[in-house]
Amino acid sequence: MRSFEEYEVIDTDLFSAWDPNKFPILETKNLKKWFPVAEQSLLYSKTVNFIKAVDGVNLFLNKGETLGLVGESGCGKSTTSKTIIKLEEPTEGSVYFKGIDMFQPMTRVEELAIKRQIQMVFQDPYASLNPRRMVLDIIKEPFDIHFADMPYEEKEARVLEILSKVGLEDYHALRYPHEFSGGQRQRIGIARALAMNPEVILLDEPVSALDVSVQAQILNLLHDLQIDFKLTYMFIAHDLSVIKHVSDRVAVMYLGKIMEMAPTGELFRNTAHPYTIALLSAIPRPDPRIKMDRIILEGDPPSPINTPSGCPFHPRCWKAKEVCSQKQPPLEEVKPNHYVSCWFPEI
Amino acid sequence: MKKIEPILDVKNLYTRFYTESGVVEALDGVNFDVGYGEPVGIVGESGCGKTVTSHSVLRILPKNGRILQPPSEIYYKGVNLLDLTDEQMRHVRGKEAAMIFQDPMTSLNPIFKISDQMIEVIQLHRKVNKNEARDIAIEMMEAVGIPDSAERIDNYPHQFSGGMRQRILIARALALQPSLLIADEPTTALDVTIQAQVLEIIKEMQKQFGLALMLITHNLGVVAEITKRVHIFYGGRVVESGPTEEIFVNPFHPYTKALFDSIPSLEQDKTRLATIPGTVPQLINPPQGCRFHPRCKYATEICRRARPPDMWVTETRRVQCHHWEELDLTIDKEKVKEVRKTAVSVEGV
Numbered sequence: 293m294r295s296f297e298e299y300e301v302i303d304t305d306l307f308s309a310w311d312p313n314k315f316p317i318l319e320t321k322n323l324k325k326w327f328p329v330a331e332q333s334l335l336y337s338k339t340v341n342f343i344k345a346v347d348g349v350n351l352f353l354n355k356g357e358t359l360g361l362v363g364e365s366g367c368g369k370s371t372t373s374k375t376i377i378k379l380e381e382p383t384e385g386s387v388y389f390k391g392i393d394m395f396q397p398m399t400r401v402e403e404l405a406i407k408r409q410i411q412m413v414f415q416d417p418y419a420s421l422n423p424r425r426m427v428l429d430i431i432k433e434p435f436d437i438h439f440a441d442m443p444y445e446e447k448e449a450r451v452l453e454i455l456s457k458v459g460l461e462d463y464h465a466l467r468y469p470h471e472f473s474g475g476q477r478q479r480i481g482i483a484r485a486l487a488m489n490p491e492v493i494l495l496d497e498p499v500s501a502l503d504v505s506v507q508a509q510i511l512n513l514l515h516d517l518q519i520d521f522k523l524t525y526m527f528i529a530h531d532l533s534v535i536k537h538v539s540d541r542v543a544v545m546y547l548g549k550i551m552e553m554a555p556t557g558e559l560f561r562n563t564a565h566p567y568t569i570a571l572l573s574a575i576p577r578p579d580p581r582i583k584m585d586r587i588i589l590e591g592d593p594p595s596p597i598n599t600p601s602g603c604p605f606h607p608r609c610w611k612a613k614e615v616c617s618q619k620q621p622p623l624e625e626v627k628p629n630h631y632v633s634c635w636f637p638e639i
Numbered sequence: 640m641k642k643i644e645p646i647l648d649v650k651n652l653y654t655r656f657y658t659e660s661g662v663v664e665a666l667d668g669v670n671f672d673v674g675y676g677e678p679v680g681i682v683g684e685s686g687c688g689k690t691v692t693s694h695s696v697l698r699i700l701p702k703n704g705r706i707l708q709p710p711s712e713i714y715y716k717g718v719n720l721l722d723l724t725d726e727q728m729r730h731v732r733g734k735e736a737a738m739i740f741q742d743p744m745t746s747l748n749p750i751f752k753i754s755d756q757m758i759e760v761i762q763l764h765r766k767v768n769k770n771e772a773r774d775i776a777i778e779m780m781e782a783v784g785i786p787d788s789a790e791r792i793d794n795y796p797h798q799f800s801g802g803m804r805q806r807i808l809i810a811r812a813l814a815l816q817p818s819l820l821i822a823d824e825p826t827t828a829l830d831v832t833i834q835a836q837v838l839e840i841i842k843e844m845q846k847q848f849g850l851a852l853m854l855i856t857h858n859l860g861v862v863a864e865i866t867k868r869v870h871i872f873y874g875g876r877v878v879e880s881g882p883t884e885e886i887f888v889n890p891f892h893p894y895t896k897a898l899f900d901s902i903p904s905l906e907q908d909k910t911r912l913a914t915i916p917g918t919v920p921q922l923i924n925p926p927q928g929c930r931f932h933p934r935c936k937y938a939t940e941i942c943r944r945a946r947p948p949d950m951w952v953t954e955t956r957r958v959q960c961h962h963w964e965e966l967d968l969t970i971d972k973e974k975v976k977e978v979r980k981t982a983v984s985v986e987g988v
Contacts, residue, residue, distance in 0.1 A: 364830035473918045503684040504857065505915035508901035512912055530830065537903030537912070560905070574835035576860030578902060580884045588839055589832045592800045 296489055306402060310390035316352035317524055318492055322385035323349040325375050343596050345371040347548030350623055358525040360539030362532060364593055368548040369528045373494045377412050408438055411485035415497035417477035421469040427480055428465040434487045458483045475506035492524045532575050544568050547604035548596060550623055554630040564637040567605045611636050645672035646819055646851045648714040653707035654695045661923045665691045667875040670949055678845055678852040680862035683872030686919050689855045693821045697732050734764040737812035741824035743804035747796040754792040757811050764815050779810040783840050802833035813844055819851045863887060871895050874920045874930035881956030891958040894931045937962055
């Protein structure tokens with residue numbers, strides 16, 4: 293079997309300027325994605341407002357690590373990941389992959405070369421696989437797009453190899469998605485993401501649709517694959533115990549902004565942002581002997597259409613002062629590698 | 640210790656669904672009880688029969704579902720619900736045993752105001768006029784923490800968020816002063832901070848009204864927090880029941896232990912998770928003998944052949960396993976200590 297490089301049309305000069313020891317593999321700078329809200333009538337439709345799904349996100353992934361991205365529903369986690377893989381065009385800001393601005397004009401060949409290296413696994417294993425295609429065709433499709441001149445036999449051999457990597461058997465290749473359980477389907481989704489031998493995989497709630505016993509199987513599989521293929525993960529989840537388990541660093545998101553970002557141990561021990569503190573205290577612990585003083589936040593997260601002025605968390609924050617409603621606190625490094633966006637962090 | 644008569648006593652409950660692809664043995668001899676004013680948890684993975692149990696108790700199964708009679712018996716305050724007529728049953732539902740469902744988005748009718756939906760239910764079961772019913776509704780909405788209840792009662796469901804809707808459903812269920820509240824995954828569709836709010840309300844209401852609570856959930860954290868006693872379901876059977884604290888520290892059934900081990904913990908650092916091989920059994924063609932045996936590492940010949948009996952192993956604990964005595968599943972002491980230590984530091988925050 294020939295290696296991928298032999299099929300690659302362009303030479304790898306594209307990333308030559310990038311030094312993995314100095315720069316993150318993936319970085320977003322002031323990333324914004326606003327969706328227009330239109331007022332429609334028979335004759336015209338005009339934009340009256342914006343849903344600020346992602347509103348100035350700065351985060352980075354170092355090679356080989358797992359970044360956990362956590363937040364409540366509607367905070368923009370999924371939109372962030374969709375923008376990173378170019379499923380959405382950002383309103384403002386940019387995404388850098390190995391130092392290259394992904395949204396600058398580039399040739400189709402260059403674009404494919406970048407896209408090959410960033411893959412995604414979706415949340416719902418029932419909706420993300422085409423029910424009318426066999427598993428073989430589902431996993432083979434990336435080869436058809438990226439390596440059109442690869443012989444059919446080789447594509448097939450590669451599909452079978454990937455299937456065995458995710459714990460499925462050869463005969464599964466000729467089956468249809470409905471013949472699989474939720475956990476097995478998620479394995480197919482992971483196999484599809486692995487097909488192009490990517491460097492970065494964005495995992496959008498990959499286990500939240502699964503039962504706990506199956507969830508553990510998938511988490512272990514992801515862990516093994518990360519070591520085997522030297523993968524970099526961005527792991528999106530709303531379950532903090534899962535996030536704590538898988539991540540090297542964690543970023544906490546609220547209303548389209550990053551509130552806090554720190555190495556996992558640091559974030560859970562020396563929590564600095566009031567929102568993170570409330571979030572951590574809200575999790576019910578599976579141990580009846582743990583009795584905690586819980587911080588119960590008032591109200592619901594505000595709608596991303598009418599975001600509060602200043603810090604987006606200030607209407608629910610118990611530490612809020614006047615400045616919080618006036619000025620948005622910047623994401624600052626309060627300790628080495630510990631970033632917080634708050635005027636009064638707990639340090 | 641004198642045994643107190645339970646409010647709900649389910650004995651040998653067998654529920655079957657007749658489908659085109661075969662008979663689904665959804666519940667297969669389920670025994671459990673809920674005491675007066677006692678919060679009880681029903682725990683299990685999807686497809687283990689948790690929801691079917693609650694639907695069987697209230698007799699709201701779909702047309703193709705049958706409760707086998709005999710031997711099934713469901714005693715509520717000493718009366719077998721399965722002997723009641725449909726008319727009598729209607730008085731039990733809502734007035735005696737109320738239910739809140741998982742999805743707050745679909746449990747309210749989107750084209751009627753909240754006031755209409757609350758008043759209708761209250762007038763159906765209590766002899767009050769419309770104004771009195773409205774006052775009761777507003778009072779209940781205030782009790783569950785909905786601000787400006789007097790005005791907001793005339794809003795439509797879409798004007799409320801998920802957490803608020805779940806509060807409305809709790810208010811509606813409690814407006815009838817039931818003795819038993821069945822909550823089917825009440826916080827699964829909610830975010831953690833909202834979940835914390837709703838759990839707090841359920842806890843408060845349970846204490847205030849002395850409700851017997853049957854809390855159905857797959858979230859072990861929620862169970863640990865709210866319930867005093869827990870029944871663990873697997874494959875349509877109750878594999879283990881007992882006081883929550885004891886089961887969480889010292890599980891007797893291999894499934895219970897495996898379930899606890901497979902959840903990532905906030906208290907421990909990044910390690911490999913223990914997994915349960917295979918998947919949840921299909922109940923159309925369930926495994927013979929113990930339904931957990933294909934996934935159990937302790938399974939022997941007898942497990943494959945014979946169904947384990949429901950055994951009372953202490954005053955308060957029951958387990959369905961052939962080998963529970965030989966197994967030492969106790970979560971090791973070191974880990975318990977470690978958990979305690981972190982718990983203290985978390986409290987300190």
